Structures are given as C-alpha cells and as structure tokens.
Amino acid sequence: MTHGVIGTGSMGRILVEAWIRSGKLQPSELLLSNRTRAKAERLADEFPGLRVAADNREVARKSDCFFLCVKPGEFRKVLEEIRDVVREEQIVVSITSPVMVRDLEEWLPAKVAKVIPSITNAVCSGNSLFIPGSRLNREDREQLWDLFSAISRPLLVDEEHTRIASDLACCGPAFLANLMEQMADAAVEETDLPREAAVSLVTRMAQGLGRLLTEGNFTLKSLQERVAVPGGITREGLHLLERDTGTLFHDLFRLTHDKYHEDINKVQQSLFPEMEKKV
Template sequence: MTKIGFIGFGSMATLIASKMIETKTATPEEIILYSSSENKHFKAFYAKYPTTQLAANEAEVFTKAEHSFICKLPLAVLPLIQDCASVLTPERHVISIAAGVSTVDILDISPQLQVSKLIPSITTSVGVGTTLIAHADTVSRSNTNWLESAFEHFGHVMTIREENMDIASDLTSSSPGIIAAIFEQFVEATLRRSTLSDAEVFQMINFSLAGTSKLLVEADYTFNGLIERVATKGGITAEGVELSQRELPAFFDELLERTQGKYASSKKEIEAQKRDLLS
C-alpha cells in the first residue's frame, strides 16, 4: 500500500486529498495527514473519511509516506525540512506547493531529497484545471511518473522549467480569481445601467464564460478567431473589442508586474531565512 502524506491541511490540501480519493488515485486508508490545528477543512475531511490515518507529528508523515505533500506557508517550509532532516532519507519524495520556495531552496537544506514543486488550481476541483509541476534532478523516474499520472486525473498537467513557474502560476492558479474580479466589475457596470437583477446578470455572464471556454477548448477556436467570429467590423461588439485592446495591455502589464514583484519579495524572505538556517 502506497502511503501519501499531507503536512498542513488547509483548503488546497483538502482539494488534493479529496480529489485523489474521488478519482481513485488513493484510498482514505492510504492517506496519512498531520495538521497542527484542527481547522474546518481538517474536521470536514476527517468526518467524511474517518479511516484516514492521523500522524502525531510531521516526522511521522515523512517516515511512513512514500510521497509527502507540504501544504504550509512559504516561510514554514525550510524550517520543517531542517527539523525533520533525520527522517528525510534519499528515497523520500517531497512535493511542495508553496509559492516562492524552489526545489533548490529545499535541496540546499536536504541535498539528497527527491523534491518536486507543484502548483495546483482551484479549477481542478471540477476536472478542467491545469496543474503545474517541476522536478528537481534528484527525483526518480518512477516518482515523476507517479506524480504526473496522479494529477492527470484532476485535469491537465504541464511539466515546466521551474524558472517559469511563477509567471505560469498567474495563468493557472491565480487566473480564476483574477477573471472573477474582472467580470465582477462587468456585472457591477451592467447593474448600474439596467434594471436587471444581480441573479439575472450573473446567470448571463456565467453562461457566457462557460460557453466561451467550451468554444476555445472543444471547437478549437483561438482568441483571435473567436473575436473575428463575433465582432463584425463596425458593429457593437467591435466597439468593446477596440476598447479592450486599447486599455487592457497596460492593466495586464501592471498586473504581472505586481504579482512578479510579490514573488520576488517572497523569494528574498526565503533567501534570508535560508542563510539563517544554514549559518
């Protein structure tokens, strides 16, 4: 029986563990978890899957699990690796989902460890998201295959160079929130200019988003192809497209500048922490 461990059990760990069980990637009995606090996610998951094994501490998870997901805040990852160094033997496979913490950072603390980095998306809960994965050179072929195969059941898997992980995360992990924020403003503008109800406007935009996605994925449209199909020259839609093309480049340039700046700030904190841990 392959044991799959979770250290830290918030919303994303719950999503991953639940999806593994739902897709029969793992059984509840194959999951071992440790959470320093019995939060609502932990309580709900354990109530639903009471045969899940609970560990007494983080080291027990690493000791018993072949694959261990670290689902903690970035600044908690490296101290955890250092504290558990005695049980992190070379055959252990550790998967970190923390932004700003690279596989190199973890290997600097535990050089022989097999380390993968994984960035999930909330959209994988409905089977259509993209999971980003990067592997350190220390990871065996069998472990890379296991991780990638496991997440293919969640949706689409992309293995990429870790140097591209941050900006790619904006497109996969962050974009559902960004898209929701953009279209929330579209809804608010519509409400200011009509007598439609919130529910009516939300339903209209919701189905338009779903339909647009299906056209792009299932009908093999490109963005430009869809624009050409819908926006007749001189027509009403063309007005909106022209405004978007004029105003949105600056918005998205600033968006990426801000998110990449946040990543850079987090990495500086991790580097400072690493120097302290290794000194």
C-alpha cells in the same frame, strides 16, 4: 503506497478532495497533518478511512510520497521538524512557488519536486505546474505526472517561469472572476437588470467559453473573430477594451513578479540565515 499531506489549508484540502473524488486515491492511502489538528480531522470525517497523523514527523516517516502544503513563512519550522526522518527514497513535493527546488534539496535527502496546483483542479480541470528536481528518476516523474493527470493537465515548466505560469493558471481564475464580477456589477448599475440575473449570465457565459476553447476547436483569436462581425456591437466593444486595458496586464505581472522575488528572498533568508542572499 501512502501519500502524505502536511498542511490541509485551502490548497492541501483541494488536492485531497480532488484525488479522492476522482478515484485516483482511496482515503486509506492518504495520511494528513495540520498545525490545527481539528482541520485535518474535519476532512477525515468527510472521507471515512482517511488517516490523521499525530504530527508532521509521522507523515514524513510513514509516507512514500508527501506534499508540503504550507505557507512560505512556515517552511523552516516544518523542515526542521521532519528533516531527520526524511529518507533518500522518498518523494517530497512542495506546492509553494517561492520555495526553490534547489533549496529543498539542500535541506532534505529525498527526491524533491515542486508542483503548483490550481483551484481549477478541484473540478479535475485546468493545469498543474510540474517542476522536477535533479534527483527524480524517470519512474518518479511518471508517478507524479500520473497522480496529477487525474485532477488536471500537468504542464512541465522551468522554475524561472513559475511565477508567470502561476499568474495564468493559478491566480488567473481569481483575476478573471474579479473582471466578471465587475462586468456584472456594471450591467446592474447601468440598467435595471437584477444582479442575480447578471451574475448568472456571466457565469454561464464563462462555462460555455471554456468549453468552446477546450472542446469546440476555437482559439482565443478565432472566437473573437467569429463573434465580432465588422461594424457590429462586439467589434466596437473590443476596440474599447483594447484601448482602455492598455498596460493593465503588464502592470499586473510586474506587480506579481515583484512580490514573488520579495517572497523568495524572505524564504531564503529564513532557510539560510547565514547567507546574505542566495539567488
């Protein structure tokens, strides 16, 4: 079975590398294309046997299942390029959140799904978000679920929850990394602790925290209760965080949702220019 990947940018590359390194797919089972061919060729150099197609049409024509790993603004061009070679029995998967499943089903005769990966999938961890289309049968769903189970824990979500689920699973690593970096920087500025030590401490802390939550039978709440004894330093720190973070994450999610709806409208105006709006 041939799995195609159109677009070998950041997330396309992560998927290819994760599937190969996990042993789920052999390089020879993958066929790649990219707007800048050299990018796909560099990836093929790392994994002998991995094939690079002449263009996107070749990927669509020769794959049983292929993944659209392109930016929202590039979708119309790619869909126009491959539309007449896509077949009903194929599975086509978009990893781009503001591209609606129903819109892809209008453009393509294939069985469509949306699966949103996370950078955490690079180490076969975290979630991937699974939004099946109306044409997928049980076998198709199981096939995709099995493929992503090798590099993540797939989670079935309603498309209306794509943005908030992506904020947590996909944007979350960057958000938390930013907070951790600020924490380390503040430690350096307030004391004479070397920055290298501060970064190492928060990084190893995060690694251990993840294991406590996934392997140590702790919940977010029970972990705080275990560390923060009444009257202790951690408890005082938590009170400060609860007070000063306030509406931070509410504001963050409102911002990401506003940008998401803006991106949806742009994509739909591109895919269906004859319609003023399609929501």
